[in-house]
Amino acid sequence: xxxxxxxxxxxxxxxxxxxxAGELPAVRDVSMELAAGTITGIVGESGSGxxxxxxxxxxxxxxxxxxxxxxVEIDDLGNVVSFQGEQLRKARGAHIGYxxxxxxxxxxxxxxxxxxxLDLGRSHGVEDLRGLVREAKELLGRMGLDGARVLDxxxxxxxxxxxxxxxxxxxxxxxxxxxxxxxxxxxxDMITQATILRIIRExxxxxxxxxxxxTHDIGVVAEVADRLAVMYGGRxxxxxxxxxxxxxxxxPYTRGLIRAIPRLTGDINQAQALPGRPxxxxxxxxxxxxxxxxxxxxxxxxxxxxxEAIPHGDRIIACHAVKVKEHA
Amino acid sequence: MTVIARRLAGHLARGxxxxxxxxxxxFFIVNNIPGDPVAARYEKLVEGGMxxxxxxxxxxxxxxxxxxxxxxEQYVDYMSGLLRFDLGxxxxxxxxxxxxxxTDAAKWTVLPVLLGTLLSFLVGVILGVYAxxxxxxxxxxxxxxxxxxxxxxxxxxLAMLLVVIFAxxxxxxxxDGPVDILFEPGFNAGYLGSLAEHAVLPVATYALSAYGGWIxxxxxSVVTVLGDDFILxxxxxxxxxxxxxxxxxxxxxxxxxxxxxxxLGLLLGGAVFIEKIFNYPGLGLLLIDSITLRDYALMGGAxxxxxxxxxxxxxxxxxFYTVIDPRVRxxxxxx
Numbered sequence: 028x029x030x031x032x033x034x035x036x037x038x039x040x041x042x043x044x045x046x047x048a049g050e051l052p053a054v055r056d057v058s059m060e061l062a063a064g065t066i067t068g069i070v071g072e073s074g075s076g077x078x079x080x081x082x083x084x085x086x087x088x089x090x091x092x093x094x095x096x097x098x099v100e101i102d103d104l105g106n107v108v109s110f111q112g113e114q115l116r117k118a119r120g121a122h123i124g125y126x127x128x129x130x131x132x133x134x135x136x137x138x139x140x141x142x143x144x145l146d147l148g149r150s151h152g153v154e155d156l157r158g159l160v161r162e163a164k165e166l167l168g169r170m171g172l173d174g175a176r177v178l179d180x181x182x183x184x185x186x187x188x189x190x191x192x193x194x195x196x197x198x199x200x201x202x203x204x205x206x207x208x209x210x211x212x213x214x215x216d217m218i219t220q221a222t223i224l225r226i227i228r229e230x231x232x233x234x235x236x237x238x239x240x241x242t243h244d245i246g247v248v249a250e251v252a253d254r255l256a257v258m259y260g261g262r263x264x265x266x267x268x269x270x271x272x273x274x275x276x277x278x279p280y281t282r283g284l285i286r287a288i289p290r291l292t293g294d295i296n297q298a299q300a301l302p303g304r305p306x307x308x309x310x311x312x313x314x315x316x317x318x319x320x321x322x323x324x325x326x327x328x329x330x331x332x333x334x335e336a337i338p339h340g341d342r343i344i345a346c347h348a349v350k351v352k353e354h355a
Numbered sequence: 356m357t358v359i360a361r362r363l364a365g366h367l368a369r370g371x372x373x374x375x376x377x378x379x380x381x382f383f384i385v386n387n388i389p390g391d392p393v394a395a396r397y398e399k400l401v402e403g404g405m406x407x408x409x410x411x412x413x414x415x416x417x418x419x420x421x422x423x424x425x426x427x428e429q430y431v432d433y434m435s436g437l438l439r440f441d442l443g444x445x446x447x448x449x450x451x452x453x454x455x456x457x458t459d460a461a462k463w464t465v466l467p468v469l470l471g472t473l474l475s476f477l478v479g480v481i482l483g484v485y486a487x488x489x490x491x492x493x494x495x496x497x498x499x500x501x502x503x504x505x506x507x508x509x510x511x512x513l514a515m516l517l518v519v520i521f522a523x524x525x526x527x528x529x530x531d532g533p534v535d536i537l538f539e540p541g542f543n544a545g546y547l548g549s550l551a552e553h554a555v556l557p558v559a560t561y562a563l564s565a566y567g568g569w570i571x572x573x574x575x576s577v578v579t580v581l582g583d584d585f586i587l588x589x590x591x592x593x594x595x596x597x598x599x600x601x602x603x604x605x606x607x608x609x610x611x612x613x614x615x616x617x618x619l620g621l622l623l624g625g626a627v628f629i630e631k632i633f634n635y636p637g638l639g640l641l642l643i644d645s646i647t648l649r650d651y652a653l654m655g656g657a658x659x660x661x662x663x664x665x666x667x668x669x670x671x672x673x674x675f676y677t678v679i680d681p682r683v684r685x686x687x688x689x690x
Contacts, residue, residue: 085591116593116595117593118593119591119592119593120591120593131588135585136585137609138602139681150592150594150595150598181681183682
C-alpha cells in the first residue's frame with residue numbers, strides 16, 4: 028500500500044448522543060478537509076464537540092454516541108464511517124494513529140511499554156517483531172528518549188512528557204500516516220509543552236503525516252497548525268489558514284476567543300473574557316445560530332435560521348453577520 | 356529478587372512479633388474467662404453425691420494435673436512451649452497434645468473450605484467478567500441478581516436447603532459426617548470415594564455462599580477497569596479483542612487477590628454452622644466445643660492457629676502482589 032500523507036474529507040458529519048431527552052447532536056453537519064501533509068488544529072471550549080470529532084476520524088465515537096450522518100473519506104483507505112469489525116480494527120493503529128492526553132493513562136499499568144508494543148505488533152499481524160522494536164527505539168530516540176530503557180519501563184515509571192512521547196511512538200510505530208492528537212500538551216509543564224510541540228512539528232515533517240490536533244489552547248494551534256478550525260456547540264464556526272484566522276478573525280466567536288487571550292505585555296485588562304457560558308449538549312439551541320446567546324452581532328435571522336458555512340476566499344465562516352457585511 | 360527477599364524478611368519479623376502479641380493476649384484472656392473445667396468437674400461430682408475429697412481425687416485422676424503455680428509461671432511455661440511448637444495438652448482429652456487435636460480437626464476443615472473457596476473464586480470471577488461486559492443485557496442482570504441473592508442467604512440456611520433437597524427430598528448425597536465408617540481409612544477407592552461423596556454438600560455450600568461475593572466484586576472491578584483510559588487507548592490502537600480482554604481481566608482481578616488471601620487466611624476458623632449441620636469434626640466445631648468445655652489449652656491453640664494462618668495469608672498475598680503488580684514491586688504509588 029502506498030504510504031504517504033493521506034488527505035481527509037469530512038462531509039456533513041453529525042454525531043448524536045443518546046440522552047433521556049432523546050438523541051442530541053454533539054457534532055452537527057461538520058464538513059472540512061484535512062489537506063494531505065498539513066497540520067490542522069481544532070480549537071474549542073469544553074463540550075464544543077472537538078473530541079467527538081476526533082473520535083469520528085477513527086469511527087470510534089463511544090456509546091451512547093453514534094455517527095448518525097455524514098462520511099469521513101481517507102485517501103487509500105475509504106470512508107471509515109462505513110467500516111466495521113476487523114476492517115475498522117485494522118485501520119486503527121495501522122493507518123490512523125491516535126494520541127491521548129498525557130494525563131490520561133493510555134498504557135496498561137501492569138505491562139512494560141515493550142510488551143505492549145509487541146501486543147500491538149501481534150494485533151496487526153506484524154511478522155518482524157524485532158524490526159518493530161527497532162523502529163520503536165528509533166522513534167523514541169528521535170524524541171530524545173533512551174528507547175531501550177523506556178521499552179523496559181512500566182507506565183508509572185515514566186513522567187508525563189515521556190508518556191506523551193510513548194503515546195506518539197505507539198501511534199506512529201505501525202507507520203500510520205494520519206495522526207490525531209487529543210490535547211497533546213494539556214497537563215504538561217511549559218518546557219515539556221514546548222518540547223512536545225517541537226517534536227510533533229518535526230516528526231510530522233520527517234515522516235510525511237497528515238495531522239489533526241485537538242486543543243483548547245489557541246497558543247498550541249498558533250505554534251504548529253497550518254489550518255485552524257474553531258468549533259462551537261458542535262459546529263465549525265470558522266476555519267481557514269491559521270495565520271489568517273488569528274490575524275483577522277471574522278466570526279464573532281473567534282474574535283471573542285482571541286480577545287480573551289492575555290498578552291505578555293500591556294495591561295492585563297486588555298484581555299476580555301467572552302460573556303456567558305458555552306452551551307452543553309442539552310442547552311445548545313435546536314434551531315438558529317448556536318452562538319447567538321453570547322453574540323454581540325445578533326440579528327433576528329439568527330434566532331430562526333442556522334447560518335450556513337460559506338467560503339470567503341480561503342476561509343469558511345458560518346455567520347449571518349459576516350455574510351451581511353460581505354454583501355453590503 | 357532482592358526486593359522480594361527483603362520484603363519477606365520484614366514480613367516474617369513483623370509476623371513473628373504479631374504472633375507473640377496475640378499468643379500473650381489470648382493466654383491472659385483465656386486464663387481469665389470465668390469457669391474452670393477442673394473446678395467444674397469437681398463440682399459436678401460433688402453434686403452427683405460424691406464426697407469432696409473423693410471428687411477432688413477423681414478429678415485429679417481424670418485430668419492428670421491440677422492447674423497450679425502463679426499466672427506468670429504458667430505464662431513463661433506456655434510461651435517457651437510455643438517456641439518448641441508445643442501447645443500444651445488438651446484438658447478435655449487427657450493426654451492428647453493440643454497440636455494433634457488441632458491437626459486432626461484441621462484436615463476436615465481445610466480441604467472442604469479450600470475447595471469451596473477456590474471453586475467459588477474461579478466461577479465467580481469468570482462469570483463476574485461476563486456480568487460486567489453484558490451488564491446492560493438480560494444475562495448480566497441475571498448473573499448480578501444470582502450473586503446478590505446467594506450473597507444474601509445465610510450460610511446455614513443454604514446448608515439446610517441443600518440437605519433438604521439432596522439428602523431428604525432426592526436422597527442422592529450423604530450429609531452426615533465426613534466419611535462412611537464402613538471403609539478402611541487409607542488410599543483405597545472405597546474410602547476416597549466415600550470421602551468425596553460426603554464432601555459434595557459441604558463444599559457446595561461453601562462455594563455457593565462465597566460465589567455471590569466474588570461475582571459482585573469482580574463485576575464492579577471489571578466495570579471500573581472498562582472505564583479506564585488504557586482500554587479505550589488499546590481499542591483505538593486496533594488491539595485484538597483477545598488481548599484487550601486479557602488486559603481487562605488481569606487489571607480487574609488484582610484487587611480480588613487481597614480478598615482471596617484474607618478469606619483463605621480465615622478458612623482455618625472453620626464454618627461452625629456448616630460443620631455442625633454436616634457433622635464435620637472440623638476446627639469450627641472444635642473451637643466452639645473447647646469454649647463450652649473451658650479447655651484453655653485447646654482454645655489458646657485454636658486462636659493461635661487462626662492468627663498464624665491470617666498472618667501467613669497476608670504475607671503470601673503481599674509477596675504475590677510484588678510478583679504480579681509492577682507498581683507494588685518498585686514500591687511506588689501509581690499515579
